[in-house]
Amino acid sequence: MRDGSPCHENCQWSTLLFPQRVTEALNRGGGMADLIYLDAAASTPIAPEAFETTMQVMLETGNAGSAHLAGHTAAARVDRARVLVAELMSVGPAGVVFVGSATEANNLALRGLVRQPDRSDVVVTSTDHPSVLATVDDIVSEHGRSHRVRVNNTGEVDLDNLQAVLGPGTAIVSVHAANNETGVIQPLEEIAAQAHQAGALVHADASQLMAWGPSPILDHCDLVTVSSHKMHGPQGAAALIIRPTARERLKSQMTGGGQERGLRSGTVNVAAVSGFGTAAELSLSSGAESAKQVKALRARLMDGLKSSFDDVIEHGADARRRAPGILNTAFGMNRGPAIESELLLARLPRLAASTGSACHAGVPGPSPVLLEMGVSTLEAARSIRMSLNRYTTIGDVDAALGELRRGYTELFHLLGGSELEERY
Numbered sequence: 001m002r003d004g005s006p007c008h009e010n011c012q013w014s015t016l017l018f019p020q021r022v023t024e025a026l027n028r029g030g031g032m033a034d035l036i037y038l039d040a041a042a043s044t045p046i047a048p049e050a051f052e053t054t055m056q057v058m059l060e061t062g063n064a065g066s067a068h069l070a071g072h073t074a075a076a077r078v079d080r081a082r083v084l085v086a087e088l089m090s091v092g093p094a095g096v097v098f099v100g101s102a103t104e105a106n107n108l109a110l111r112g113l114v115r116q117p118d119r120s121d122v123v124v125t126s127t128d129h130p131s132v133l134a135t136v137d138d139i140v141s142e143h144g145r146s147h148r149v150r151v152n153n154t155g156e157v158d159l160d161n162l163q164a165v166l167g168p169g170t171a172i173v174s175v176h177a178a179n180n181e182t183g184v185i186q187p188l189e190e191i192a193a194q195a196h197q198a199g200a201l202v203h204a205d206a207s208q209l210m211a212w213g214p215s216p217i218l219d220h221c222d223l224v225t226v227s228s229h230k231m232h233g234p235q236g237a238a239a240l241i242i243r244p245t246a247r248e249r250l251k252s253q254m255t256g257g258g259q260e261r262g263l264r265s266g267t268v269n270v271a272a273v274s275g276f277g278t279a280a281e282l283s284l285s286s287g288a289e290s291a292k293q294v295k296a297l298r299a300r301l302m303d304g305l306k307s308s309f310d311d312v313i314e315h316g317a318d319a320r321r322r323a324p325g326i327l328n329t330a331f332g333m334n335r336g337p338a339i340e341s342e343l344l345l346a347r348l349p350r351l352a353a354s355t356g357s358a359c360h361a362g363v364p365g366p367s368p369v370l371l372e373m374g375v376s377t378l379e380a381a382r383s384i385r386m387s388l389n390r391y392t393t394i395g396d397v398d399a400a401l402g403e404l405r406r407g408y409t410e411l412f413h414l415l416g417g418s419e420l421e422e423r424y
Contacts, residue, residue, distance in 0.1 A: 034350050035350060035352055036350050036351045036352065036396050036399045036400050036403065037352045037389075037392075037396070038351065038352060038353045038386040038387060038388060038392070038396065038400055039352040039353055039354055039386075039387055040230075040325055040387040040388060040389035040392075041180045041181070041183075041208060041230075041325070041326055041354075041385065041387035042180075042354060042387070043229045043230070043235065044211060044229060044230055044231060044232045044389045044390075045232065045389060045391055046229075046232060046233065046234055046275070046279075047232035047233070047278070047279055047282050047390075049278050049279075049281075049282055050232055050233045050234060050275040050276075050278040050279045050282070051234075051275070052278075053274050053275050053277070053278040054234045054271050054272065054274060054275030054278075055271075056274075057074075057077055057270055057271040057274045057275075058271040060073065060074070060077075060270075062074035062270070063267055064077070064078050064259075064267070064268045064270055065257065065259065065267070065268075074268075074270045077270050077273070077274045078098070078268055078270055078273055078274070079093070080274070080277055081098075081273045081274050081276055081277025081278075081280070082096045082098070082277070083277075084277040084278070084280040084281045084284070085226070085239055085276065085277060085280045087280070087284060088210060088213075088214055088226075088280040088283055088284050089210075089214075089218065089224060089226065089239075089241045090214060090216075090218070090219055091241055091243060094261070095241055095242050095243060095244075095247075096239050096241060096242075097239060097240045097241075097242060097260045097261065097263045097264055098237065098238070098239050098260055098264065098268060098269075098273050098276075099237075099238050099239065099240060099260075099264050100236060100237070100238065100269065101227065101236070101238050102129075102131065102205060102207045102225050102226070102227035102230070102238045103131040104238065104264075105205075105225040105226075105227075105238050105239065105240040106129065106131045106132050106135060106174075106203075106205055106225050107131070107135050107253060108240050108250070108252075108253055108263065108264065109172075109174070109203045109223045109225065109240055109250075110122065110132065110135050110136060110139060110172065110174060110203070111135065111139060111253050112250045112251050112252065112253050112263070113171060113172055113201070113246075113249055113250060113251075114249050114250070114251050115143070115144060115171050116171070118168070118169060119168070119169055119170065119171045119199070119200075120143055120144030120145075120169065120171050121144050121145045121146065121147065121167070121169045121170045121171055122136050122139060122140065122144060122145075122146045122147075122170075122171060122172055122173075122174065123146070123147045123148075123149060123162070123165055123166065123170055123172070123173040123174070123195075123200070124136050124146065124147075124148055124149070124173075124174050124175075125148065125149045125150075125151060125157055125174075125175055125176065125186070126148045126149065126150055126151055126372040127151050127155060127176060127179055127181075127368075127369045127372050127373070128174065128175070128176045128205075129176050129180065129205050131205075132174050132176070132205065136174070144171070145169075147165040149161050149162045149165060150372075151372055151373060152373075153318075153373055153374045154184065154316060154318045154319040154320075154373075155179060155182050155184035155315070155316045155319055155369070155373050156184060156186060156187060156319055156320070157175065157186050157187065157191060159187070159190055159191070159194065162191065162194055162195075163194055166194060166195065166197075166198040166200065167198060168198070168199065170195070170198050170199070170200040171200060171201065172200055172201045172202070172203055172223075173191065173195040173200050173201070173202050173203070174202075174203040174204075174205070175188065175191055175202070175203070175204050175205075176204075176205050177204040177205060177206040177208070177209055177215075177217070177218065177221075177224075178206065178207075178208040178209045178322075178323040179208070179316070179326075179369060180207070180208050180326075181326070181328055181367055181369045181370070181385055182315050182316035182319075182322070182326060182328045182369060182370075182373075182385075183208070183316060183322040183323040183324075183325070183326030183327075183328070183387075184316040184319040184321075184322055185209070185217070185319070185320075185321035185322055185323060186204075187320065188202075188204060188217040188218065188220050188221060189217060189220055191220075192220035192221060193220070201222040201223065201245065201246055201249070202220065202221045202222050202223070203221065203222065203223040203224070203225070204218060204221045204223070204224050204225070205224075205225040206218055206224050206225060206226055207225060207226060207227040207230040207238075208230060208323050208326070209323060210226045210227075210230070210231045210280075210283060210287075211230065211231035211232060211283055211287060211290070211325075211389070211390065212283065212287045212288060212290065212291040212323070212324060213283055213284065213287030213288040213291065214284070214287075218241075221243070222242075222243050222245045222246040223240060223241065223242055223243070223246050224240070224241035225238065225239075225240055225241075226238060226239050226241065228272065228273075228275065228276035228279055231279050231280070231283055231287075232279045232282060232283075232389070232390065233272075233275050233276040233278070233279030233280075234271070234272045234275040234276065235272070236269050236272040237269055237272035237273045237275070237276040238276075239276070240263075242263075250263060252264065252265065254266055286390075290390035291324040292324075293390070294324045294325045294388050294389065294390060294392065295324040295325075297388055297392055297393075297394065297397050298324060298325060298326075298327050298388055300394065300397050301327055301386060301388070301397045301400065301401070302314060302327060302329070304397065304398070304401040305329060305331055305401065305404075308401060308404070308405050309331040309332050309408075310334065310335070311331060311332065311333055311334040311335070312329055312330070312331040313329060313330045313331070313333075313379065313383075314327070314328070314329050315328040315329065315330070315370060315373065315375065315383065316328060316373075324388075325387050325388040325389060325392075326385065326386075326387045326388075327385070327386050327387070327388075328370070328383060328384070328385045328386075329383065329384060329386075330375075330379045330380075330382045330383040330384075331382070332382065332408060333378070333379060333382055335412075337412070337415045337416060338378070338382055339382065339408060339411050339412065339415065340381050340382055341355045341381065341382055341383055341384045342355055342381075343411060344384070344404070344407050344408060344411060345384065345407075347407045347410060347411060348403045348404070348407045350399075350403055351400055351403045351404070351407075353384055353385060353386045353387075353400070354384070354385050354387075355367065355383065355384060355385065365381075366380030366381045366383075367380050367383060370383055386400065
């Protein structure tokens with residue numbers, strides 16, 4: 001364990017990290033029937049409607065590029081999905097390019113942008129998604145420069161810092177529209193105004209926003225990434241939304257058959273794209289209503305944490321806008337021994353939650369996003385992200401609170417704590 005761990009010298013890792021209930025859950029197939037799923041920011045449960053569409057199309061045979069009935073049927077499926085995603089994103093169907101993942105969409109937006117010799121710089125925020133930060137680092141190793149704009153303690157972009165780094169050499173500004181760890185929604189209106197004034201394009205990864213219906217703030221962006229499995233569609237489908245301001249400045253990064261109007265060669269995943277379209281239709285019809293319900297459940301979860309622990313810190317709570325389902329908190333820090341979130345969640349196999357981005361899977365340590373917000377290493381290491389979705393229930397929230405109280409109590413005693421209050 002890292003320096004500063006609460007674990008004393010006689011700590012037994014097998015006891016702390018892999019209690020008997022973990023083995024029992026694995027032996028019965030992962031314990032999925034008992035799962036309390038609060039990790040929607042990593043992947044949402046597929047909607048029954050999207051599942052039905054996906055499975056129906058999987059049983060059909062046909063390549064959307066083939067010139068026979070089966071091919072025409074597959075192409076019609078893709079066209080329907082394109083229209084639905086376009087309606088959700090407030091663009092024409094020609095502005096929707098289907099890809100395999102949000103990471104691929106981000107790469108197409110950033111790598112595919114044709115840069116001019118005098119306009120090649122890239123601006124990102126310090127809390128951007130790993131698929132953006134790693135891609136930009138790779139791009140600028142070949143040409144151009146990058147600038148990382150700071151965020152303030154609410155997680156929102158420091159607009160003064162953004163203004164300072166923009167210039168005549170800026171080609172594109174890429175922003176995580178809604179952060180996947182804190183839910184903080186960036187002030188895209190102001191960001192886009194500054195970037196466009198400097199002659200730069202704006203790209204937003206809006207994967208965490210689109211389960212909740214249309215988002216007018218994205219109208220200010222030239223390129224937008226949206227992901228099927230973050231909005232109750234199947235995994236394996238995503239889209240890059242390309243407005244006319246950016247269309248002539250993009251070059252394909254996957255060459256071959258010229259599918260997706262030449263911007264993404266390769267056979268279209270008709271089943272996943274069709275399910276994606278149905279998920280977009282669901283978001284259009286009831287996303288806003290679901291957002292209100294989920295926001296109320298998030299408040300219930302926060303109230304439950306406050307009543308169980310006397311020192312709950314909610315990250316990003318002071319931001320102007322947040323995605324409705326994400327709650328990132330630290331608790332129990334003022335009652336020694338403090339317990340790291342990785343250790344706590346390892347003892348709670350029924351509770352699907354996380355300590356940060358799923359894209360950092362296998363990389364232990366405090367969340368870089370929280371650290372960029374000025375959160376201390378100690379606090380960040382004791383933070384948990386719980387993310388709710390349209391199918392989350394009051395029972396799920398209450399069960400999660402019960403699991404957290406129980407797990408915390410067990411670890412508190414194992415780590416040498418005493419005089420634990422009854423409410424713990």
